[in-house]
Each structure stands twice: as C-alpha cells, then as structure tokens.
Amino acid sequence: xxxxxxxxxxxxxxxxxxxxxxxxxxxxxxxxxxxxxxxxxxxxxxxxxxxxxxxxxxxxxxxxxxxxxxxxxxxxxxxxxxxxxxxxxxxxxxxxxxxxxxxxxxxxxxxxxxxxxxxxxxxxxxxxxxxxxxxxxxxxxxxxxxxxxxxxxx
Amino acid sequence: xxxxxxxxxxxxxxxxxxxxxxxxxxxxxxxxxxxxxxxxxxxxxxxxxxxxxxxxxxxxxxxxxxxxxxxxxxxxxxxxxxxxxxxxxxxxxxxxxxxxxxxxxxxx
Numbered sequence: 657x658x659x660x661x662x663x664x665x666x667x668x669x670x671x672x673x674x675x676x677x678x679x680x681x682x683x684x685x686x687x688x689x690x691x692x693x694x695x696x697x698x699x700x701x702x703x704x705x706x707x708x709x710x711x712x713x714x715x716x717x718x719x720x721x722x723x724x725x726x727x728x729x730x731x732x733x734x735x736x737x738x739x740x741x742x743x744x745x746x747x748x749x750x751x752x753x754x755x756x757x758x759x760x761x762x763x764x765x766x767x768x769x770x771x772x773x774x775x776x777x778x779x780x781x782x783x784x785x786x787x788x789x790x791x792x793x794x795x796x797x798x799x800x801x802x803x804x805x806x807x808x809x810x
Numbered sequence: 811x812x813x814x815x816x817x818x819x820x821x822x823x824x825x826x827x828x829x830x831x832x833x834x835x836x837x838x839x840x841x842x843x844x845x846x847x848x849x850x851x852x853x854x855x856x857x858x859x860x861x862x863x864x865x866x867x868x869x870x871x872x873x874x875x876x877x878x879x880x881x882x883x884x885x886x887x888x889x890x891x892x893x894x895x896x897x898x899x900x901x902x903x904x905x906x907x908x909x910x911x912x913x914x915x916x917x918x
Contacts, residue, residue: 730842757908761898766815772894
C-alpha cells in the first residue's frame with residue numbers, strides 16, 4: 657500500500673511541477689508573438705487557466721505526503737539518523753516546513769489569480785507563483801534524493 | 811469572506827513558524843501506535859516517536875482563520891489600500907527564517 661501511495665504521490669508531484677513550471681515561465685518570461693520554438697511554446701500558455709488545477713494538485717500532493725509521512729518517520733528517517741546523515745534529514749525538515757508554508761499560500765495564490773481585479777496585482781501573482789514553484793521543486797527533488805539515497809553511495 | 815484570503819496566507823506563515831519554533835502543536839500524533847495526544851505531548855517508551863507537524867498546521871490554520879475573520883471588520887475601502895505584496899513578502903521572509911532556524915542540520 658505504501659509503495660502504491662508513494663508512486664501516486666510522485667506522479668501527482670510531477671503533474672504539479674509541470675503545471676507550476678508552465679505557469680511560472682509563462683508569467684516571468686512570456687512568449688513574444690514572433691517566437692515559435694519549443695521553449696517559447698512551453699512558456700506561451702494562458703497562465704490563469706492553471707490556477708485552479710495547481711491548487712487542487714498541491715492539496716492532493718501534500719495530503720498524500722501527509723499520509724506517507726508517518727511511514728517515513730518510522731523507517732527512512734531512523735535509518736538516516738543511524739547513518740548520521742544530518743544534511744539529508746535537514747533537507748527533509750525544510751521540505752516539511754516549506755510545504756506547510758505552501759499550503760498556507762494557496763488561499764492568497766487563488767485569490768490573486770481568480771478574484772483580484774484584472775490588471776492589478778500582476779507582480780503579486782508572479783511572486784506567489786514563483787514561491788509555490790520553488791516549494792514544489794524543492795519537495796520533488798528532496799523526495800527523490802531521499803527515496804534513492806542509497807544510490808548516492810552515502 | 812474571499813477578500814480575507816490574503817490575510818489568512820500572510821498570518822499563516824508567521825503562525826506556522828511560531829508554532830514550530832515554540833512547539834505549539836494543538837495535538838500530537840504517535841505513528842508507532844497510531845495514537846494521538848493533546849497539545850505537544852512528549853514521547854514515551856511506550857508511544858515511540860512523536861510527530862508535531864500536523865498539530866502545527868492546525869494551530870496555524872485556526873489562528874490565521876481567526877485573524878482573517880477579524881480582518882473582515884475592517885471596511886473593504888480601507889483594506890483595499892493595503893499593499894498586496896505582504897501576502898508574498900511575509901511568507902518569503904518566513905522561508906528564510908526557517909532556513910536560519912534549521913541551519914544546525916547543515917553546519918558541523
């Protein structure tokens with residue numbers, strides 16, 4: 657069951673960082689009309705359409721992470737402590753707290769994308785999106801490193 | 811009610827860091843036994859390790875919901891003049907504070 661949940665957690669996280677990366681690049685580095693390359697197309701999305709999906713995906717990913725967390729606490733965390741891998745423990749501690757801050761950011765993120773008057777608060781939208789993207793990427797990378805930490809030869 | 815959402819996010823970040831730093835969890839979860847304890851309960855040999863993260867989330871959620879609710883007493887014409895950037899600046903600063911508070915994992 658734990659393995660299945662872990663795979664679902666990872667798949668949701670991939671979808672989340674995909675959506676957040678599209679949106680972040682779309683608002684920070686918008687495509688110019690003449691550009692038609694792959695990278696320009698990646699950025700040329702209607703960023704506002706991603707907001708609801710991102711809120712739902714963030715909630716689902718964090719909720720699954722919260723369900724899996726006790727297993728981590730009783731298994732891998734103890735192993736990391738026994739191996740004295742303090743930095744590995746530290747990056748997960750940061751992940752846990754960053755995700756909490758991210759959960760708290762969701763109401764403001766949703767408000768400024770969906771309810772704030774158009775034309776105003778563009779800067780706020782951009783920075784909130786960047787913050788959420790940073791949190792999602794941090795969580796994704798840390799999760800994968802810890803999941804495969806034995807492969808790093810530590 | 812919707813206009814209070816940015817207030818919730820701003821206050822949540824601060825309350826979460828305070829809850830974490832001072833261990834102000836509203837409940838504790840013991841993963842080995844699957845049991846719960848009130849507030850920040852200490853782990854025992856019987857209960858095994860204690861998890862406070864869920865309790866910190868609840869503390870910060872209820873606290874920021876209360877502050878967001880109170881903020882609705884401020885007339886909309888006045889609250890609209892507040893700088894919207896507080897809703898990202900405060901959480902961003904709290905992220906830096908968290909890195910500072912957890913620096914012990916990475917030093918030494």
